[in-house]
Amino acid sequence: MCFNFISGFSEKVKIKQGDRILINGSSGGVGVFAVQIAKSIGAEVVAIAGEKNKQLVLSLGADYFYDYKLTSISDIEGKFDFIYDVASNLSYEQTKFLLNKKGVFITNTPYPIAALIPWLRNNKKIKKKTFAWVKPSGQDLSEISRMVSLNQISPVIDTVYSLEKIQEAHKHIEKGGVSGKLVVKINEYN
Incomplete structure (x- = not known):
């Protein structure tokens, strides 16, 4: 491969x-x-x-x-x-x-x-x-x-933020030291 x-x-x-x-x-x-x-x-x-x-x-x-x-x-x-x-x-x-x-x-x-x-x-x-x-x-x-989808690799999520806390997420990235990705939820689902 x-x-x-x-x-x-x-x-x-x-x-x-x-x-x-x-x-x-x-x-x-x-x-x-x-x-x-x-x-x-x-x-x-x-x-x-x-x-x-x-x-x-x-x-x-x-x-x-x-x-x-x-x-x-x-x-x-x-x-x-x-x-x-x-x-x-x-x-x-x-x-x-x-x-x-x-x-x-x-x-x-x-x-x-x-x-x-x-x-x-x-x-x-x-x-x-x-x-x-x-x-x-x-x-x-x-x-x-x-x-x-084949579980050959996996995403790594550091923190999940709501859309209302997007400024906090941005500050987190600017500060550095993020392990993997940050996620911002656009909508909350039940």
């Missing part, structure tokens, strides 16, 4: 069985799915999150866990096929030493440097690495929905 990992972002980024992936922000709304999808494919998952989410991330299938407050990215050893920076607080420059020869750095944040990528790839003095930026994909959402 191969999957265009949570985003439909280019044919060159396909996770497959046996790949090693480092997921930074593995306990957030996207990270919890990234861990589960990578494991369902048969990848080895190394997760970075806060200590309070260690058991959650391991229960989702992560093989190894690092607390971002205790371990610097420069202290992580080994090579990875993919580094997925879900938290958007790392850069390619900070992590390139962890990527194998054909390794891919993935981020949820578009960087202005994206326009320079073709030039960087053609520059002989720069090691060949691939960059990818995520984008929405209805096809990927359909696949994720299918995986949820």
Whole structure:
């Protein structure tokens, strides 16, 4: 099984069985799915999150866990096929030493440097690495929905808010530290 990992972002980024992936922000709304999808494919998952989410991330299938407050990215050893920076607080420059020869750095944040990528790839003095930026994909959402319905992956819900408390939900997200997703109920059903 191969999957265009949570985003439909280019044919060159396909996770497959046996790949090693480092997921930074593995306990957030996207990270919890990234861990589960990578494991369902048969990848080895190394997760970075806060200590309070260690058991959650391991229960989702992560093989190894690092607390971002205790371990610097420069202290992580080994090579990875993919580094997925879900938290958007790392850069390619900070992590390139962890990527194998054909390794891919993935981020949820578009960087202005994206326009320079073709030039960087053609520059002989720069090691060949691939960059990818995520984008929405209805096809990927359909696949994720299918995986949820088959119990291959499970959503993680941190807190459920009523519509009247949407400002409180927004403050919760702004504060950070959300494990999984927040849900806002539009209507109450009996």
